[in-house]
Amino acid sequence: MKKRFIYILLALATTAVNAQNPFITDQFSADPSARVFGNRVYVYPSHDILCTEGKGRPGWFCMADYHVFSSANLTDWTDHGVIVSQDNVEWVDASGYSMWAPDCIFRNGKYYFYFPARGKDTTKGKGFSIGVAVASKPEGPFTPQPEPIKKVHGIDPNVFIDKDGQAYLYWSQGHIYVAKLKANMLELDGEPSIIANLPTEGLKEGPYLFERNGKYYLTYPHVQNKIERLEYAMGDHPMGPFKVTGVIMDESETGCWTNHQSVISFNGQWYLFYHHNDLSPQFDKNRSIRIDSLFFEPGGAIRKVIPTLRGVGLTNATHPIQIDRYSHRSTKGVSIQFLDTANTFAGWKTVFNSRKAWIQYNSVDFGKKVLKNLVVRAQSAAGAKLQVRLDRPDGPVMAECRIAESGNWQLSKATVVNFIPGVHNLVVTMNDGSQCELDWLRFE
Incomplete structure (x- = not known):
């Protein structure tokens, strides 16, 4: 029983x-x-x-x-x-x-x-x-x-x-x-x-x-x-x-x-x-x-599927965006690691270790209502500045967020200076600093 x-x-x-x-x-x-x-x-x-x-x-x-x-x-x-x-x-x-x-x-x-x-x-x-x-x-x-x-x-x-x-x-x-x-x-x-x-x-x-x-x-x-x-x-x-x-x-x-x-x-x-x-x-x-x-070819054959980390579906901009499940990234200066190797269910983090390194996450739905703030969970021992752009690595800047010097995870907030409604790709660049670890980001 x-x-x-x-x-x-x-x-x-x-x-x-x-x-x-x-x-x-x-x-x-x-x-x-x-x-x-x-x-x-x-x-x-x-x-x-x-x-x-x-x-x-x-x-x-x-x-x-x-x-x-x-x-x-x-x-x-x-x-x-x-x-x-x-x-x-x-x-x-x-x-x-x-x-x-x-x-x-x-x-x-x-x-x-x-x-x-x-x-x-x-x-x-x-x-x-x-x-x-x-x-x-x-x-x-x-x-x-x-x-x-x-x-x-x-x-x-x-x-x-x-x-x-x-x-x-x-x-x-x-x-x-x-x-x-x-x-x-x-x-x-x-x-x-x-x-x-x-x-x-x-x-x-x-x-x-x-x-x-x-x-x-x-x-x-x-x-x-x-x-x-x-x-x-x-x-x-x-x-x-x-x-x-x-x-x-x-x-x-x-x-x-x-x-x-x-x-x-x-x-x-x-x-x-x-x-x-x-x-x-x-x-x-x-x-x-x-x-x-x-996808299928015109004659009915299946087009070979290339596996991705991004997967499918839209991600709501107001939910935590796990950008380590990326669509594209720069050829150097950025890597993906487990948050905790002893507990892989905790997920991954994005590690930036050079200036101008970037990572792109596709298909984020910003909706129609103006979003005013960017919230980032990150850590940087020496401090860093992250820049968020839309659609491509050289796309319009949406916000810049300064990560204070700390050896612990912290929530940092920045003002959204350029809100564009609808569905966009999201690109995060380390604009300044020697190393920064990013867990997730979201908008509010």
């Missing part, structure tokens, strides 16, 4: 978070499955945690539950708390810590959440099974079914409902599999089949299928070399045949071994959700989810 009570409290808790990349920064998250329900985007990721003695396998992936996050603008995200835990699913081994990549779909007034996990009985070599939890709202509460889906053994479930109403389940286990689902969304309607014509060398997993202009795009992570890159194949039917078409995102430059994707259209723009190990650069089994815009 105590465990159930704690679970209910977690499920009811909501937390507001803001977005750049990664857009969830108070916990580790991976394998984002994004869905548009109503006028909001819901993201169902897996939840990485650190293994400890008796909890999971040290040095490996460790996941005990799932959260769901939602946003109406891709900038302000709400954490709706835990929706499914290994402790409240009847068939799941509660000591497995293997609640890997999930998905969710809406049908017939219900939301169906699909998740892989190791079952209590793995003596027959079945390994992972895929279960379903059902809810009346996209954020839950979800009720897990007492048994996993029969004839399905593997990980990374993905569900697609075609225009004719037929639902399909995709998953991976060495190969990528597909099968029709019955209308109840809980049982297969036929035997699983291996999707042919995909790469035969290297690991393939994480299928996610979407449709655009009558074409079906099967996306998946693939180890072509040493780590995963995101690829896709195209076909004329949800079950194929598919033709390998191209790469959505190259391998991580920093060596994060995995990636996992979903693709949605929201308010007329397509987006790629994926993950990286931003908050855990030394251990790529603790990852964080990201989002960037995705």
